[in-house]
Amino acid sequence: MSVTALPKIELHMHLEGAAPPAFIRGMAREKNIDISRIFDEKGHYRYADFWEFLKVYEAACTTLQNPMDFYRLTMAVLEESAASGVVYTETFLSPDFCGGRDLGAWREYLHAIEEAAAEAEAKMGITLRGIVTCIRHFGPQKARETVHCAAQTKGDFIRGFGIAGDEKVGNLEDFIWSFDCAREAGLGLEVHACEWNGPQEVRDALTHLKADRIGHGVRAIADLALVDELAEKGVVLEVCPGSNVALGIYPSFRDHPIAEFDRRGVKVTISTDDPPFFHTTMALEYEMLNRAFDWDEGQFSKLNRTALDAAFCDADTKAKIAKLLGAA
Numbered sequence: 001m002s003v004t005a006l007p008k009i010e011l012h013m014h015l016e017g018a019a020p021p022a023f024i025r026g027m028a029r030e031k032n033i034d035i036s037r038i039f040d041e042k043g044h045y046r047y048a049d050f051w052e053f054l055k056v057y058e059a060a061c062t063t064l065q066n067p068m069d070f071y072r073l074t075m076a077v078l079e080e081s082a083a084s085g086v087v088y089t090e091t092f093l094s095p096d097f098c099g100g101r102d103l104g105a106w107r108e109y110l111h112a113i114e115e116a117a118a119e120a121e122a123k124m125g126i127t128l129r130g131i132v133t134c135i136r137h138f139g140p141q142k143a144r145e146t147v148h149c150a151a152q153t154k155g156d157f158i159r160g161f162g163i164a165g166d167e168k169v170g171n172l173e174d175f176i177w178s179f180d181c182a183r184e185a186g187l188g189l190e191v192h193a194c195e196w197n198g199p200q201e202v203r204d205a206l207t208h209l210k211a212d213r214i215g216h217g218v219r220a221i222a223d224l225a226l227v228d229e230l231a232e233k234g235v236v237l238e239v240c241p242g243s244n245v246a247l248g249i250y251p252s253f254r255d256h257p258i259a260e261f262d263r264r265g266v267k268v269t270i271s272t273d274d275p276p277f278f279h280t281t282m283a284l285e286y287e288m289l290n291r292a293f294d295w296d297e298g299q300f301s302k303l304n305r306t307a308l309d310a311a312f313c314d315a316d317t318k319a320k321i322a323k324l325l326g327a328a
């Protein structure tokens with residue numbers, strides 16, 4: 001079997017960031033919003049660097065204005081994921097973009113997203129779970145409202161709390177209150193760290209926010225004592241190689257440290273982050289990793305087991321997904 005055909009688990013994907021460009025253009029047309037500047041002549045998202053990417057991302061989000069839009073977005077995204085062989089995926093959801101962090105509005109958006117997820121599961125056999133995510137550059141005060149939304153809607157579907165956005169703004173320490181609150185609510189904890197800042201960011205994520213999983217974490221490779229610590233503690237990295245290459249952190253897959261982390265015993269997993277922005281899919285990630293490092297079916301199966309162990313869903317869901325992996 002080709003590695004691209006394997007059943008896949010993805011732990012790190014932003015729902016709005018996974019919106020196909022044609023879908024966002026359709027939304028913009030319906031609402032008479034002119035966001036033509038965010039697309040290039042081929043119709044792809046246009047941005048020069050990570051910081052412009054964040055602005056384009058937020059501009060695309062302005063076309064998503066009500067729960068029905070998020071129902072349609074969720075269906076469009078899960079169709080793409082299922083076509084790539086993904087059987088289980090966790091997505092970051094931001095109450096900032098779903099009703100401006102108002103709990104009542106958030107519940108309505110969430111209801112629509114869950115409805116789409118249930119429909120996609122029945123039709124395409126893909127299971128979705130949500131991680132409520134605050135946006136770092138929106139500041140710690142807004143994160144408190146976000147974690148309130150997360151804690152109040154924790155259930156079978158909402159399983160975690162995370163932080164994404166611009167790592168160059170503020171300190172992770174500023175978010176201790178929100179992460180304490182999320183932990184007390186029983187949510188799994190995910191922290192985007194060490195994509196742009198140095199190894200200290202991962203230490204902060206573990207020490208101050210007590211993260212269960214690190215989003216990216218790739219720059220930790222510059223500190224081998226930290227790499228050993230990650231391996232010893234069994235900290236899981238949600239690695240998004242195609243995203244890192246597209247944003248210029250590494251020139252190619254071959255130069256990416258994912259294989260080095262793996263060799264040194266760190267638990268790594270594979271995700272797409274914001275697939276259409278980075279011209280990637282889960283199938284393409286597998287293909288590129290296979291080419292760069294000669295990773296075979298056994299290696300990808302190992303990584304999928306790691307991802308399933310680290311997933312925030314309940315035990316029954318894990319048992320169901322394990323069967324799908326085992327049948328491969």
Ligand SMILES: [Zn+2]
Nearest residue numbers: 164192215273
């Ligand atoms: Zn991310």
